Amino acid sequence: MAEIRPLDTPRLIAGARRRDLLFAGIGLAVLFLATAILLALILDLVLTGAPHIDRDFLANYPSRRASRAGILPAWVGTSLVMLVTAALAVPFGIAAGLYLEEYAPRSWLTDLIEINITNLAGVPSIIYGLLALGVFVYTFRLGETILVAGMVLALLVLPVIIVATREALRSIPGEVREAAFALGADKWQTVSMYLLPAARPGILTGIIVALARAIGETAPLVTIGALTFIAFLPPSPITDTPPYVSFEWLWSPFTVLPIQMFNWISRPQAAFHELAAAAGVVLLLMTLAMNGLAIYIRYRARRLMR
Amino acid sequence: MVRKSAFPLAVLLLAPGAAAFAQPDTVRIDGSSTVYPITEAVAEEFQIEHRGTYRVTVGISGTGGGFKKFCRGDIDIADASRPIKESERKACAEKGITYIELPVALDALAVVVNPANDWISCTTVAQLRAIWEPAAQEKILRWNQIDPAWPDRPLRLFGPGTDSGTYDYFTAAVVGEEGASRGDFTASEDDNVLVQGVANDPGALGYFGFAYYIENRDKLKSVSIRNPETGECVEPSVENARTGRYQPLSRPLFLYVNPDSLDRPAVATFVDMYLDPGFVTELVTEVGYVPLPEKAYRLAREKLAARRTGTAFAGGSQVGLSIEDLIAAETVD
Numbered sequence: 018m019a020e021i022r023p024l025d026t027p028r029l030i031a032g033a034r035r036r037d038l039l040f041a042g043i044g045l046a047v048l049f050l051a052t053a054i055l056l057a058l059i060l061d062l063v064l065t066g067a068p069h070i071d072r073d074f075l076a077n078y079p080s081r082r083a084s085r086a087g088i089l090p091a092w093v094g095t096s097l098v099m100l101v102t103a104a105l106a107v108p109f110g111i112a113a114g115l116y117l118e119e120y121a122p123r124s125w126l127t128d129l130i131e132i133n134i135t136n137l138a139g140v141p142s143i144i145y146g147l148l149a150l151g152v153f154v155y156t157f158r159l160g161e162t163i164l165v166a167g168m169v170l171a172l173l174v175l176p177v178i179i180v181a182t183r184e185a186l187r188s189i190p191g192e193v194r195e196a197a198f199a200l201g202a203d204k205w206q207t208v209s210m211y212l213l214p215a216a217r218p219g220i221l222t223g224i225i226v227a228l229a230r231a232i233g234e235t236a237p238l239v240t241i242g243a244l245t246f247i248a249f250l251p252p253s254p255i256t257d258t259p260p261y262v263s264f265e266w267l268w269s270p271f272t273v274l275p276i277q278m279f280n281w282i283s284r285p286q287a288a289f290h291e292l293a294a295a296a297g298v299v300l301l302l303m304t305l306a307m308n309g310l311a312i313y314i315r316y317r318a319r320r321l322m323r
Numbered sequence: 324m325v326r327k328s329a330f331p332l333a334v335l336l337l338a339p340g341a342a343a344f345a346q347p348d349t350v351r352i353d354g355s356s357t358v359y360p361i362t363e364a365v366a367e368e369f370q371i372e373h374r375g376t377y378r379v380t381v382g383i384s385g386t387g388g389g390f391k392k393f394c395r396g397d398i399d400i401a402d403a404s405r406p407i408k409e410s411e412r413k414a415c416a417e418k419g420i421t422y423i424e425l426p427v428a429l430d431a432l433a434v435v436v437n438p439a440n441d442w443i444s445c446t447t448v449a450q451l452r453a454i455w456e457p458a459a460q461e462k463i464l465r466w467n468q469i470d471p472a473w474p475d476r477p478l479r480l481f482g483p484g485t486d487s488g489t490y491d492y493f494t495a496a497v498v499g500e501e502g503a504s505r506g507d508f509t510a511s512e513d514d515n516v517l518v519q520g521v522a523n524d525p526g527a528l529g530y531f532g533f534a535y536y537i538e539n540r541d542k543l544k545s546v547s548i549r550n551p552e553t554g555e556c557v558e559p560s561v562e563n564a565r566t567g568r569y570q571p572l573s574r575p576l577f578l579y580v581n582p583d584s585l586d587r588p589a590v591a592t593f594v595d596m597y598l599d600p601g602f603v604t605e606l607v608t609e610v611g612y613v614p615l616p617e618k619a620y621r622l623a624r625e626k627l628a629a630r631r632t633g634t635a636f637a638g639g640s641q642v643g644l645s646i647e648d649l650i651a652a653e654t655v656d
Contacts, residue, residue, distance in 0.1 A: 081364040081610055242353075242392075246363045246381035248370035270349075270380050280383065283356070283513050285538035285611060290515075 059301070066294030074295060078248040079277065083288035086281075088296050090247040094163070094271035095232065095303065097251060101167020101267070102231050106174050107224060111213075113175070114182025114220075119208055138176035145173045146240025154241055161242035163251060164267040169237045174227035181223020185216035214318070221315040225308050232304050235275040245280045247272045274300045347375075348589035353382035354389025354402030355488055357532060358576045360610040361428055362402050365597050368606070372596075377589035386488045387411075390579070394420055399584035400594070403577040404430065404488030406636030421632040423582055425623045426575040427597060429613035431564040432493055433536035434546040434572070439525040442466070442473045445547040445556035448571065451497045454480070454528065460505035466526070480508035481520045481529030487512060493530055496571040518543065530572075533559055534611030548572055564613040573613065582630050598624050 077087025117134075121127045149169035153159045159168075189212055197207040251269035254262060274296055281293035350369075352362055359381065366379045384392065386403045393401035394415040407415075407422070415422065434451065436443055443466075453459060453469055466473040483489045485502070495501040509520055514531045521527040522542035536545055536559065547556040550570050563569035578597065584590040597603060600620040607614040615623075 078367070078370070079363070080367050081360060081606070242382060242384070244353075244380045244382040245359070246366050246379070248367060249374070249378050280359075283515060284360070285514065285532075285535040287538065 062294050062297050065291050066298040069295035091272050091274045091277040095273045097163050098166045102170040105171035110175050110178025111182050114179045118183045118186040134176050143236040145169050146237030149241050162268045163271045166238055170231040174231050177227040178223050182220050185219025189215050217318040218315045221311050225311045229304050243276050244270050244272050347378050350379040350589045350593045351398040352400040353384050353392050353398045355386040355404040356383045357404040358402035359383050364606040364610050399581050399590045401579040405491050407634050422579040424634050425578045427578050428576045428607045429564050429573050431533035431559045432530050432572040433533050433559045434530045435543045436528050437525045438544045447549045456498045457505050460507050477526045479527045481517045482508050484510040484512045492574045561613050
């Protein structure tokens with residue numbers, strides 16, 4: 018190593034600046050490249066697909082003729098499956114995260130559970146499909162239904178929500194808990210009135226990530242036997258006879274957008290490939306709408322906190 | 324969050340009542356992705372005609388996956404792009420499930436090359452075997468190794484993956500043994516990938532379903548096959564497949580129907596519609612396959628009416644059999 022003399026200081030600073038600049042340049046280039054590729058893909062999808070999206074496309078059943086084929090059962094199926102997924106994964110995920118972070122005693126059992134949850138987040142989705150096929154479809158005889166699809170996707174994204182909930186709770190300063198206890202709040206009051214509202218933005222971010230992953234999943238649904246051709250809708254959740262609400266749709270066979278896309282993209286006719294792109298655009302819009310809703314709730318939650 | 328948590332509870336409470344829901348009479352179909360476009364077309368018309376009364380669902384689990392479900396009694400009809408296999412017959416027999424085997428259409432397999440390929444227009448089964456047999460692996464890598472008149476250029480191969488019924492049939496027809504093929508070719512379950520592969524490589528040769536060639540005629544060149552019986556060069560076309568001249572690369576596609584399901588009006592009506600020659604001939608053509616001769620549909624209907632179960636293919640895929648022979652052939656359970 019050469020000895021550094023005082024005279025070298027400006028050169029050293031210039032060198033450090035150059036390295037900084039170089040790194041910033043590389044970072045910018047990578048960022049630009051990644052965004053450009055993403056934009057190009059989305060642009061290509063939208064340009065191919067968008068002209069095909071109209072009322073008929075959304076209101077028609079699939080057909081052998083590309084000109085009259087639509088995605089009605091697919092988008093209804095996707096919506097209903099996501100509803101079940103959210104209804105199961107969100108409460109269970111938050112409850113599990115809360116328990117692990119605030120209630121669970123530190124023991125080897127808790128450690129084991131923690132390690133398992135972290136690992137489960139990385140298990141390939143097809144494994145969940147096989148599990149659901151074995152447990153829900155064969156053992157419990159629940160059939161290849163919307164309920165089972167929602168359950169398997171809920172299992173799939175549960176670890177994501179649990180981890181996000183725990184991270185959000187952990188980032189709340191201990192003083193908040195102490196302050197609540199000092200005011201005479203019991204544990205549940207502390208959790209429900211102070212911790213959960215403070216953790217809500219973090220939890221919602223986790224939910225966004227989780228549901229966005231679930232909506233694009235195909236592998237576990239194909240494994241449990243999601244169908245490709247369905248030209249009828251599940252029974253309506255609202256009926257005209259008391260009790261006016263029906264859960265019969267939970268037991269209906271279904272298809273979802275990614276499966277419909279996959280089927281169309283593997284057809285020989287180019288017209289179906291364009292329909293697949295159109296279905297892709299609809300799927301993107303649904304994801305955006307779902308995330309938009311969550312972001313809006315998060316925004317309101319943050320404002321309330323101030 | 325608190326309000327939402329009542330929902331899964333309701334779901335759990337409702338779960339035991341599942342069986343109580345009366346679902347409309349549903350025809351459950353699953354199986355081959357090759358047969359799917361035809362079944363989808365029939366299902367579409369069936370659903371339009373019987374909306375509200377009957378329902379039909381069609382899945383794509385592949386021929387093998389379809390038979391698995393069929394032999395468990397999960398579905399009423401299995402779509403199959405090859406005859407039922409020995410192991411599948413055993414599985415069905417164990418569960419006491421029988422089947423009526425009904426050919427519904429023909430699929431020609433097209434052998435294709437790049438349009439820039441000007442040296443091959445007609446080939447023989449022997450040449451195809453020399454290219455595709457397992458012994459050719461790592462050895463036959465240039466065109467002139469097959470025929471010295473062909474140029475000294477690299478030969479690159481494209482074909483469907485091993486799970487495909489197309490693969491099973493091609494190997495049976497060309498190599499002579501079902502599933503026997505060299506392994507060093509580009510395999511994909513998505514035929515559009517194969518189309519792209521051949522279209523972009525001047526030294527390529529591939530095979531896949533006729534419909535994929537027809538839709539991509541501007542990017543591909545088909546190779547005629549010399550009929551082993553007559554010695555004439557026959558190009559793949561609907562007409563040549565239908566008249567039986569395009570041999571041995573046209574294969575029958577099947578429905579396997581569970582005779583017990585036929586007691587349900589939805590299934591009986593659906594199969595009846597599927598085998599209506601005036602109706603299905605047009606549909607099959609529309610989706611890019613080759614309809615059977617009218618007589619074949621009539622024979623199939625007779626077989627259905629008599630509920631004659633079993634398969635005519637106890638020995639695996641048969642090559643070059645006429646459809647009428649197929650239906651009339653003795654069947655084994």
